Amino acid sequence: MAMEKNKVKFGLNKVHYAKITSYDEEGVPTFATPVRIPGAVSLSIDAEGEASNFYADDGVYYVINNNSGYTGDLEIALVPLEFATDILGEKLDEKGVLTETNTAEVSQFALLFEFSGDKNKIRHCLFCCSASRPATESSTIEDEKEVKTETLSLTATALNSGLVKTKTCEKTDAEVYENWYKAVYMPNLAAAVQSGKASAASVKA
Numbered sequence: 001m002a003m004e005k006n007k008v009k010f011g012l013n014k015v016h017y018a019k020i021t022s023y024d025e026e027g028v029p030t031f032a033t034p035v036r037i038p039g040a041v042s043l044s045i046d047a048e049g050e051a052s053n054f055y056a057d058d059g060v061y062y063v064i065n066n067n068s069g070y071t072g073d074l075e076i077a078l079v080p081l082e083f084a085t086d087i088l089g090e091k092l093d094e095k096g097v098l099t100e101t102n103t104a105e106v107s108q109f110a111l112l113f114e115f116s117g118d119k120n121k122i123r124h125c126l127f128c129c130s131a132s133r134p135a136t137e138s139s140t141i142e143d144e145k146e147v148k149t150e151t152l153s154l155t156a157t158a159l160n161s162g163l164v165k166t167k168t169c170e171k172t173d174a175e176v177y178e179n180w181y182k183a184v185y186m187p188n189l190a191a192a193v194q195s196g197k198a199s200a201a202s203v204k205a
Helices: 081-086 174-178 189-203
Strands: 007-025 029-031 040-047 052-056 059-064 070-076 109-117 124-132 150-157 166-167
Touching: 007 040, 007 081, 052 174
Parallel strands: none
Antiparallel strands: 007 029, 007 109, 040 070, 052 059, 070 150, 109 124, 124 150, 124 166
């Protein structure tokens, strides 16, 4: 059963990360089970890469689409311990002390999250992200306490298959929608292409 179509979006909730644990010979990733990042405040990512025109015959002959992914920031209450060790490469010793070193190796991950809509949640997944260390800052308490958040700078690039980002819509299968945060959903683009060709053929007929 199709969901109702949203007219607007707002909010940010259910931010998760799913670590990329390995790649096969063809560059297809294996993802760990998504883990919740609580305390999401804001997410702002900008598209990287612009279309460029090839001119011939005194006009635009071909448009080249340059999709270089996204860059931006995820603002959260605090970076969770699991994210610090799984993704940022920090080490937790036997005494429970978290340590950062200059040899830490960061890991790539999928980022899952959702926006609210007037009818349904819009669930997103960026397939291949990396994050930089957040700044360390706070300030003295004055008349009122002011919460200091932490910000992760994100870079999202394409997988070898070309996949960058996916999201749900009013046509999304109910099972896929409900299981969005249980495992990273990998779309079947070949089926989508065939569906598009079939639709085009039916229109011509």
